[in-house]
Structures are given as C-alpha cells and as structure tokens.
Amino acid sequence: MTSIIDGEAVAADIRDDLQGAVDDLADAGARPTLATVLMSEDPASETYVSMKQRDCEELGIGTRDVELDADAPASDLLEVVDDLNADPDVNGILVQSPVPDHVDYRDVVEAIDPEKDVDAFHPENVGRLVAGYPRYKPCTPHGIQKLLAAEGVDPEGMDATVVGRSRIVGRPMANLLSLKEDGGNATVTLCHSRTENLAEKTRSADILVVAADVPGLVDGDMVGEGAVVVDVGINRVDADTEKGYELVGDVDFESAKEKASAITPVPGGVGPMTRAMLLWNTTKAASRQHGVDVTLP
Ligand code: NAD
Numbered sequence: 105m106t107s108i109i110d111g112e113a114v115a116a117d118i119r120d121d122l123q124g125a126v127d128d129l130a131d132a133g134a135r136p137t138l139a140t141v142l143m144s145e146d147p148a149s150e151t152y153v154s155m156k157q158r159d160c161e162e163l164g165i166g167t168r169d170v171e172l173d174a175d176a177p178a179s180d181l182l183e184v185v186d187d188l189n190a191d192p193d194v195n196g197i198l199v200q201s202p203v204p205d206h207v208d209y210r211d212v213v214e215a216i217d218p219e220k221d222v223d224a225f226h227p228e229n230v231g232r233l234v235a236g237y238p239r240y241k242p243c244t245p246h247g248i249q250k251l252l253a254a255e256g257v258d259p260e261g262m263d264a265t266v267v268g269r270s271r272i273v274g275r276p277m278a279n280l281l282s283l284k285e286d287g288g289n290a291t292v293t294l295c296h297s298r299t300e301n302l303a304e305k306t307r308s309a310d311i312l313v314v315a316a317d318v319p320g321l322v323d324g325d326m327v328g329e330g331a332v333v334v335d336v337g338i339n340r341v342d343a344d345t346e347k348g349y350e351l352v353g354d355v356d357f358e359s360a361k362e363k364a365s366a367i368t369p370v371p372g373g374v375g376p377m378t379r380a381m382l383l384w385n386t387t388k389a390a391s392r393q394h395g396v397d398v399t400l401p
Pocket of ligand 1: 244269270271272273274295296297298299315316318321337339374375376378379
C-alpha cells in the first residue's frame, strides 16, 4: 500500500505544537510579529499574503501589512524594509515575490536584517545553511524535512535525488538533505534543466524531491520501486472545472503512486508545510530577538 502523505495533517500538528511557544513568548511580552510587504497588484500574490496573515492571526502571531504601489520607486521599498528592520516590535520580514521589474529583488533580500529574514534568502542565512549551522531554514525544504520525519523516513544513508536547483527550493533542499544533522546525512544528487539522463537519476533515488515547475515531468517510469516521492510543483493547467483549471504537481501522481512507498499529493502535500514553517521561523525569530527560550516542534 502506498502511503499518501497528508501535509495538511502534519502542518496542523506543527501549528498546534507551535501554539505553546507563541503563548509562552506572548506571556513574556515577546509576542512574535511578522511584517508582510506587498508591492504588486497580482491577485495570486495578494492571496498568498492574506493567507500568511490569516495563518499568523490564528496562532496569535502579530502581523503588519505594508502595501506599496507597484509603480513606486525601488527606494520606497528599501525604505520600508529599513523601517521594519529598525522596529523592535517586528521579528520577521517577508517581501512577497515577485517584485516589479524595476526593482532588483536581490537588493531587497540583501536589505533585510538577516535576524528578521524568516524566508532565509539573505546571503548570510544561505551561507550559514551551506556551512552547516543554519539560523533559519527556508520554509519549503524545511517543511519537507518535517514531512519526511513525520512519515518516519530518516534520510541517513539514503540516496536522495532533488530535481530543480532554485534558490528557494532545490538548492537548499539538497543542502539540508546532505547536512550532517538529523534529517540530513543523505547522499544527494541535484538535477536541473541541463541534467542528462534524468530518468536514471530519479529512478535510483530512495527519496525523490521534484521542484521543476514542469507539470507531470516525473512519471511512474522515472520512480524507483518503493521510493518516497515529494512533489513540490504547483502548476495551473486548463481543466473542465468551475474555475477552468486544476492544480497539478511536477509528478504524474497516478503512475508514480504505483511505484512509490509514499507520495505527497498536490494540493495538500508540501504547500501547507511551507505555510506552517513560516510561522515556525517567525516564532524562532521572536525567541532569538527577545532572548526568551521556547521549545519549537
Ligand atoms: P524555478 O522555476 O525557480 O526552478 C525550477 C528548476 O527546475 C530550475 O532549477 C530548473 O533547472 C529545473 N528544471 C526545469 N525543467 C527541468 C527539466 N526538464 N529537467 C530537470 N530540471 C528542470 O522553480 P521553483 O521556485 O523552485 O519552484 C518549483 C515548483 O515548485 C513550482 O511549480 C512552484 O510553483 C512550486 N513551489 C511550491 C511551493 C510549495 O509550497 N508547495 C513552494 C515553492 C515553489
């Protein structure tokens, strides 16, 4: 029987466990607060930001909501980040991407105080992760580590293949899986758009993480017998539904399920974990900044 990994349930457990830490911080006068910054009129970005704020509010994490006109100068965005950096009541800063073309996203990421960088995209936080002493872990790969742990999968000694080398998913995922720490210790192959013989690399994996942004890139023929398959992809494809589309992953679920021992669905797999781990990082940020120790799940 293939196990369908329930990301909603694991994320709900993490949120429940985080509640105690958030309450302890609030009791100590150190309630975590996340600032979201939106510089876009894209409805999807607006939805993501409001979901993140709702997630925070459900746990009693404070929110700040900053919105800028999409045609405002880049300096306005950098000033907002500076003000949030200087505000002792703000523990985490998240600038929703994508930002408009006239803004250099790299400048924005580098402007965020690394202590408040709950996305963990600042080069200092990337460097610490690669060096093996992460301050914050990026939400999606960290969430995948938690999902594997909840499924009883210990990557130690396993062959893991990661498809995709983006700075937000693939590359940090490969790093985390290869770190000498719990949830790591795997032998990692990192594949990307120039990889030759992709199927050979995916088929040999005990753990296969796919984050390529290509619907159905990996099908059952590319999955090894008994592999644990984590599908990160979220793709809208035309479909005969009320909305006119459906969400599918980068893995062809039906055929991959026949080979996998465990597999994440889309939606309901990795997505909820990404959201939960943002709350986790924001709670950790408040704990660090206020010097109040709490137990994180
Ligand atoms: P990206 O476009 O930045 O990176 C895609 C990567 O896949 C690139 O490194 C590219 O080299 C590789 N790739 C593309 N085609 C390939 C091919 N044919 N063979 C091998 N490698 C190939 O994407 P991203 O930001 O890493 O996101 C990947 C997917 O995950 C997207 O669908 C995105 O929407 C989704 N996503 C989901 C979550 C979540 O919480 N579930 C979070 C982040 C991203």
